[in-house]
Amino acid sequence: MKQLYISFTFTILFSFYFALIQATNNQCPLSTDTNCAEKHENKYSKETNNIDTIYLNEYKKANQAHQPNNKTGCQFYTDVIDNDLEPFRDGITSQMINNVKTRGTKYQIINGRLYRDKDCMFPARCSGIEYFLLKLVKKLPDLELVVNTRDWPQIYRQHGVFGPIFSFSKTKDYNDIMYPAWAFWEGGPAIGLYPKGIGKWNDHRISIAKVANSTPWDNKLNVAFFRGSRTNSERDPLVLLSRENPDLVNAHYTKNQAWKSDADTLHALPASEVSFTDHCQYKYLFNFRGVAASFRFKHILLCKSLVFHVGDEWLEFFYRNLKPWVHYIPVKANANQETIRSLITFVQNNDVLAKTIAENGFSFIWNHLTIKDVICYWRNLLRKYAKLLKYQPKLDENLIEIM
Known part of the structure; x- marks a missing residue:
């Protein structure tokens, strides 16, 4: 029995020692070993560069293939x-x-x-x-x-x-x-800021564009932004990423008519609603579908902020003329936190590209989605x-x- 106890103790100690050696081999020692630090930094830089290259290629491919609609x-x-x-x-x-x-x-x-x-x-x-x-x-x-x-x-x-x-x-x-x-005139979603429902598109169009044109790109906050109710779980990864990394994302759930408890806002207090014009202070905005297509999309494209459009399934009549990587950046509906993080980091590292897409999105809505249209x-x-x-x-x- 004593021999069995000694053998068991030895096995535990050996396993602990082996794990410690492995951990040490995968970390830089607390010294001035800059080669080790650079090796690990290069590993992650290479990983980031690979992702950035993929996104850059998507941007180039989309813009080379894009043939603007010349109809007037x-x-x-x-x-x-x-x-x-x-x-x-x-x-x-x-x-x-x-x-x-x-x-x-x-x-x-x-x-x-x-x-x-x-x-x-x-x-x-x-x-x-x-x-x-x-x-x-x-x-x-x-x-x-x-x-x-x-x-x-x-x-x-x-x-x-x-x-x-x-x-x-x-x-x-x-x-x-x-x-x-109908919401181009009346009957859109009724929320606290718009108690009679979102409507009067021409009024919103003018007020949002006025703020957008008076907010220089370099003065916008360098974070991604979202406010909305938890209509579906596709929005969860962005909100959870915001809780982990608030310097990268500002995304919170608001109440809607179906709200019953904080379970409907992922166990956090509901955030206050934010007007369309106040969205324009952020460089990057997220658009998610609701039950069907989102009424938000056309409004936030007018902010001259880059729009991340999540999911490509739901359409309104003007969507087919909006092109991914030309007027907005597409995000898959099932994107996880890491994918979202990599996309935001990419546009932060490619500021001119982000600004170009933002301006393209604005120009499309301003020129081709008037009440006359x-x-x-x-x-x-x-x-x-x-x-x-x-x-x-x-x-x-x-x-x-x-x-």
């Missing part, structure tokens, strides 16, 4: 409209409208007047849509359409083309026809859509007139 005015987004209407190239019948009428709000334009279902699931959203329709109603042929005011698209591509429905956002898996969201999009979309109707719409007596 109302023709700028015609490719998006044509692509969305392609599934209905053989025409739209009245039966197809009947197939989808329960999935949204039915509208008709008859003899230059606008009509709608009596009930609208989200009245403010319908008002935001009707603002644009009423501006165009005298210039459009008779037509009828079904508009989805929910966040989620309705016509799954694999189920076939059984009817057209208009949605503000979708993924490539849906046949919904995209339209400019939104009205043009609606007009072109509905004119092309009306040509696909294989029947002459007649006034539905169950609808009410919108004036």
